[in-house]
Amino acid sequence: MSQDKFDDASNQPARPDRRRIVTRSAALALAGWTAGGPGSWFLPAAWGQGKNAIKLGIATDITGAIAPSGNSNWQVAQLAVEQINAAGGMAGRPVELFLEDTASDPKAAVANVRKLIQRDKVDVVLGGITSAMRQAIKDPIVNRGKTLYIYPQLYEGQECTKHLFNTGPSPAQQIDELIPYLIKTVGKKRFAMPSANYVWPQLLNKYARKVIQANGGEVVFEEYYPLDQAEYSATINKIRDGKVDCVFNTIIPPGLQPFMKQLYESGFPQRGGAQACVYFDENSLNYVPARELEGVYSCLDFFHTVDDPFSKELLAAYAKKFPGTKYQFTAGSAATGMYRGIRLYEAAVKATKGDTNRETVSAALDKAKIDKGPGGGAEMVPGKMHAKMNMYVAQCKKDGDKLRWDIISKHGMVDPKEC
Secondary structure, three states: OOOOOEOOOOOOEOOOOHHHHHHHHHHHHHOOOEEEEOOEEEEOOOOOOOOOOEEEEEEEOOOOOOHHHHHHHHHHHHHHHHHHHHOOOEOOEOEEEEEEEOOOOHHHHHHHHHHHHHHOOOOEEEEOOOHHHHHHHHHHHHHOOOOEEEEOOOOOOOOOOOOEEEOOOOHHHHHHHHHHHHHHOOOOOEEEEEEEOOHHHHHHHHHHHHHHHHOOOEEEEEEEEOOOOOOOHHHHHHHHHOOOOEEEOEOOOOOHHHHHHHHHHOOOOOOOOEEEOOOOOHHHHHOOOHHHHOOOEEEEOOOOOOOOHHHHHHHHHHHHHOOOOOOOOOOOOOHHHHHHHHHHHHHHHHHOOOOOOHHHHHHHHOOOEEOOOOOOOEEEOOOOOEEEEEEEEEEEEEEOOEEEEEEEEEEEEEOOOOO
């Protein structure tokens, strides 16, 4: 199987492009970042530089197949820290940002993350998008590096490592409302589960299968493919022959692009078939064309159509700071979990009066709360390392020549049911 990566919403293998890397580096430099070596960047505070600063390490995918999500993450981190520093820092201490590109490659990421711990001596690391990335980098951060780690992405659950806090949705938060809606309201009962072959789809599907069956639905088939799978004709035939009426999709880039194209061209959506993908959001246009997103259902902690004053303010502030960016402030990309994680960490540091010792700040983070955030407030569940948050079921609809996510239902402060 080819190891080529696919580039954004096209279905063509990406070419190594030095100009793209140079352009990205130039954008970082213009934003005030200083290069610290290949893939390493440092953003000083606008005030109090070098004076007892709190150091936040961001480990995310600036390059590679998951780059659209990773770029959203580091941009959101900049916005959050800029807001915090403008308000006087964390407990009066300025905040500095250190960025390492995990390059959509868990093996390469390990060495880069070690730089944050050993060279930069950060107080906390935030980042990781795929669960494979989290699994790869959590040991050098938490165990060997003895550093606090905040994982911002929606994921498969069951991560109960001490000093590792999860600020994105769990399976219970996404599945418990979405699946019953698809079965009982949309009327779809025969599910297919085409999946990338790694831990997130495997465990999410296990949870989703139970909810499907408990609500009177049926899983026609569940299959796993290499992340770079490019040919899905056999899968498309099974969907057709099995009279599947709902595809619960957990394929990720680069295999996502050819799957979505082939499913659309098979006529599945045109025949009334439904599709759900719980990481799809406004940023998904960087991966697949609009025609292939229309009609898809998702369940996330935030969409741009959420009617919440603070969420609207955040979107406006993000657009002002990054005008014209194609990397949007969205939930499926982990950007909301990144913002939430930084703000919850801030609340913990305030509670410790500026003490960033791992044991001390972990104890405070365990019961941290924020009143405002993307999609609403959030609070950590004491002893569980996961957060309660609002959840929204939505469907992607055409809005003129654009797309929007129409909110179907809101569920307040949903329990993650983890650990």
